[in-house]
Amino acid sequence: MTRFPRTRRIGPTRYEGRQHEPLARQDGIVDYLRQRRASATFYEHPAIDGLTIYGLQEAIVSGTVNHIESDREVPGADIQAAAEGITCLSFPTTDELTKHMTRLRAQYCATMSPYSLCIYQFKGYGAAYLRSQKMPPQSISQIIIQVAVRRHFGYNPMSLDVVGLRQFLHGRIKTFNVQRAEVAIGAAERKRLLSGAVKTQARFVTLTARGRSWTRHLMALKEVLEVLEAWKELSALGKRPGVR
Known part of the structure; x- marks a missing residue:
């Protein structure tokens, strides 16, 4: 000790x-x-x-x-x-x-x-x-x-x-x-992709608020799951309560 x-x-x-x-x-x-x-x-x-x-x-x-x-x-x-x-x-x-x-x-x-x-x-x-x-x-x-x-x-x-x-x-x-520097390069690329995704999401929200393609943007996951359930091919991800 x-x-x-x-x-x-x-x-x-x-x-x-x-x-x-x-x-x-x-x-x-x-x-x-x-x-x-x-x-x-x-x-x-x-x-x-x-x-x-x-x-x-x-x-x-x-x-x-x-x-x-x-x-x-x-x-x-x-x-x-x-x-x-x-x-x-x-x-x-x-x-x-x-x-x-x-x-x-x-x-x-x-x-x-x-x-x-x-x-x-x-x-x-x-x-x-x-x-x-x-x-x-x-x-x-x-x-x-x-x-x-x-x-x-x-x-x-x-x-x-x-x-x-x-x-x-x-x-x-x-x-x-x-x-490190090499990691910072990858982080910059991820930042660019995240920024693009945020802008795209904002544009989709604006379109949805105006009644354009609201089913595709807001109900796409639900529709995909319904198709998979009809085919009885639910994946492990689709079975999780959080996703459903």
Whole structure:
């Protein structure tokens, strides 16, 4: 059993480190969903966790490719939480995993030690100007970072799309990995097809409202099913209550 201390819990998904230094707060959430044929990651993180996310994503991709399914059951663990002060999150591990995590912690500290991280404040233009140009401020900031990394270091960094949830209660900035370029091409084609289908449907609705071909547009599925029933050749889809 390995216990990892956390700072005092403030909310359901928020951990506050230095209460008087909001720019250096420690509040990170990583959700990792994996199935047999797909995986997804969702991050909620402060500004200093960019390198952590990049390393984590590389490790997840490598681990997913080399993963072997196992039927071994993991025993449950008791969670001991203190009402005040430090909250310990407990989960079952082995001695081998504990040594591995200790080594990873040391490697992470060594990796971060050469960097001096800070938050820049630029007042030349802001969110109001970007919104006036119909551009999302957070996504533009991500693009600027990617272009800068490409220019100065010669490689394309990870692409993170930013979603603002401020319209919800205590909404915060979320980030998640966007699709790859080749997937985006397919998505653009699907968007074009969906847009065409919506326009076609709107045209059909207009024609139907004017009394033109209403039987073909509104009762086509019913007529097809009646023909199939007459021939006693109902498909499995036609037998479902939702379709009928």
